[in-house]
Amino acid sequence: MPTDDPRSASGCSDAGFTDADAAALYDVLCPWDARRWPGDAFYEPLVLAADAVLDVGCGTGAMLHAARRHGHTGRLTGLDPDRASLERARRRTDVEWVRGTAAEAAWDAEFALAVMTGHAFQCLVSDDELRASLAAVRAALRPGGRLVFETRHPQARAWERWSPEHATEVVDVSGRRLRVWHETLSVRDGVVTFTETTATPGGRVLRRATTALRFLEPAALDALLRAAGFTVEAVYGGWDRGPVTAESREIVAVARRP
Template identity: 40%
Template sequence: MDLYEATAEEVEGENRFDLAVMTGHAFQVLLEDAAIAATLAAVRRLLRPGGRFAFESRNPAFRSYERWTPAESAETHRLPDGELVEIHNDVTPLVEERLTYETHFHFPAEGTRFVARNRLRFAPRPTIARLLAGAGFDPVSWHGDWQGGPFAETSREIVAVATAR
């Protein structure tokens, strides 16, 4: 078995793989339909007919981002050198499936602060299904978690296992 860590666009050739996996909610950084379509087309090109593409996205109906408040997201971690870092998130309201949030890092011993600004797309299952079909994936098996639990409107995750035509 060969394993590759790369973007789909970086892998050369066609119809080489039986399985492609995208984890860590990476699907959500694809903010526009065009970016999703390009990624899906590249993955489809690399899969053999009948090959599968598995990935997850946070279910917008679950509204997990509402718990990303400074109070609920606050954590303190000890780094390997013993230094502490305090972390919390600030989230702006969801606008047209897109969410902007900032992760704040504070190193109290140094008095240093850093802010990382991020954007995610919370696409609903019908949108994901439409884009998968357009890229040549059918059928799609939908799950509410990586253990294969059934998808429900209240599921935390949307896990898609899409088959390349």
């Protein structure tokens, strides 16, 4: 998967490269750092200002870990279906970690803020999954609570750069040198299916996983949010809070439960 996405849907691994290794590698590829990454800087003050935060698709929990380090004293809850990622997240015990999907969330008006970072929103592929997930997240928010997330704008055609020629070379937490790359398999009806491959520098494949992501146009996204009972407060074309334009690569949405 592209390194700004939180998880793979399925995969196979070499015996020497476990699911736990993959989760640790994600933190190397995508460290949470509001000083370096504009997206992290966008979310961090929102999280620190909210007394109860639900991180949907929390992955390894890096954002919530950072919130505690920076002094958040309220409720922090991370939700993710991936067991290995949550095991890594649970290194911090002063955060509530829940295994499950967005559609399975069963909280009732408990949170001031829900976020989906790292393009986690795009992992909701089907219309039914999107509707069920938005309904569950809305129910988890208090009246006036907000859902904030980003999704890649389809016009940027990000998948065209997902190829072995754009591999990332990295040293993982155990000191292994690795190459990670992505290959687009299909683009159909707004859904992009691709593989993520982790290999040694010599080319021995350690892990290959297949993922599908949904790319929604702004009008379709707006319609889904409103149908789920949200009021759309803002839609930005980037982390600088500017409008969506013909050059935008991101759609950043802020929706409120009335």
